[in-house]
Amino acid sequence: MRNGSCITATVTKIVSDLYTVSSEEGTFRAKARGRFRVKGQSVCVGDIVKVVSEKGFMVINEVLPRRNSLLRPFVSNIDSALIVVAKEPVPDMILADKIIVNCFIEGIKPVLVYNKRELAAGGEIEKLFSAYDSFIDCIAVSALEKSGFEELRREIEGKTVCLAGQSAVGKTSLMNAILDAGLKTDGLSKKIKRGKNTTRHVEIYEAWGGKIMDTCGFSMLTLVNLEPDELKYYYEDFLPLAGECRFSACSHVNEPDCAVKKAVDEGRVDKARYLRYLEIYNELKNERRKSYD
Ligand SMILES: Nc1nc2c(ncn2[C@@H]2O[C@H](COP(=O)(O)OP(=O)(O)OP(=O)(O)O)[C@@H](O)[C@H]2O)c(=O)[nH]1
Ligand SMILES: [Mg+2]
Ligand SMILES: [Zn+2]
Numbered sequence: 563m564r565n566g567s568c569i570t571a572t573v574t575k576i577v578s579d580l581y582t583v584s585s586e587e588g589t590f591r592a593k594a595r596g597r598f599r600v601k602g603q604s605v606c607v608g609d610i611v612k613v614v615s616e617k618g619f620m621v622i623n624e625v626l627p628r629r630n631s632l633l634r635p636f637v638s639n640i641d642s643a644l645i646v647v648a649k650e651p652v653p654d655m656i657l658a659d660k661i662i663v664n665c666f667i668e669g670i671k672p673v674l675v676y677n678k679r680e681l682a683a684g685g686e687i688e689k690l691f692s693a694y695d696s697f698i699d700c701i702a703v704s705a706l707e708k709s710g711f712e713e714l715r716r717e718i719e720g721k722t723v724c725l726a727g728q729s730a731v732g733k734t735s736l737m738n739a740i741l742d743a744g745l746k747t748d749g750l751s752k753k754i755k756r757g758k759n760t761t762r763h764v765e766i767y768e769a770w771g772g773k774i775m776d777t778c779g780f781s782m783l784t785l786v787n788l789e790p791d792e793l794k795y796y797y798e799d800f801l802p803l804a805g806e807c808r809f810s811a812c813s814h815v816n817e818p819d820c821a822v823k824k825a826v827d828e829g830r831v832d833k834a835r836y837l838r839y840l841e842i843y844n845e846l847k848n849e850r851r852k853s854y855d
Pocket of ligand 2: 733734735747760761777778779
């Protein structure tokens with residue numbers, strides 16, 4: 563690239579502070595100007611950026627406004643998040659519920675993907691899906707057997723998606739199976755039955771007519787900038803019932819004549835999901851209290 567020339571490109575890979583950007587002009591390695599990190603606005607995979615050529619280096623000097631973004635995984639400008647859970651490690655559905663909330667806040671389509679389905683006992687996957695399939699797509703797949711891939715392809719074709727979830731659920735294994743590649747994967751730690759955080763960077767791959775981001779697994783997620791009483795707006799399974807609660811501002815926690823609680827009692831809303839809602843609600847309350855102390 564000529565010195566001083568400027569291009570618009572997409573960030574497709576970040577390894578520590580080395581960025582890969584792609585544009586019609588080609589694929590380049592770039593660095594980010596320090597001020598992005600200073601302002602707390604770091605660059606993430608999916609960002610559309612302006613890159614200038616300076617003395618033989620490519621430098622990212624502007625991040626264009628994001629259509630949407632997630633902090634965990636840290637990605638932007640996506641259509642859907644494929645939230646991967648598996649037979650092992652034991653699914654952390656609080657984590658999945660929080661990712662779903664963040665997706666709805668950001669206008670991203672959440673999809674629940676159950677991997678390693680060949681290990682699951684009969685009825686196990688259906689039971690887990692029954693709490694979600696009224697409001698999001700749920701698909702069961704196996705990276706090992708390459709099964710459920712027709713449904714998976716439908717979620718990817720023509721879209722930009724990210725894989726999201728705990729370590730060792732098989733995000734990179736799915737990526738490998740889709741690409742027929744040999745990216746690094748690893749098993750569960752025998753001692754703690756948890757993942758080993760094998761993938762250490764985020765990268766976009768192109769396959770099946772779509773763009774797929776493989777990301778780093780995580781186990782902690784704090785919902786930021788959300789009031790406890792706003793949480794209910796991001797529970798699409800509760801929304802149709804809210805009109806029947808006695809109080810229009812019902813948060814479905816302690817209020818009398820709550821239609822959501824009634825639906826839980828009658829088995830129309832999944833009880834475990836409702837109990838997780840209460841747990842997340844209380845977590846938000848505690849966060850808030852702490853910030854006033
Ligand atoms: N039985 C079975 N094992 C699988 C399947 N998919 C992945 N695995 C195994 O699960 C382990 C973890 O897979 P990874 O692909 O590294 O998981 P990951 O989600 O990318 O993990 P991080 O990169 O740490 O976030 C590996 O030992 C895989 O071989 C599957 O469909 N069936
Ligand atoms: Mg991985
Ligand atoms: Zn209510």
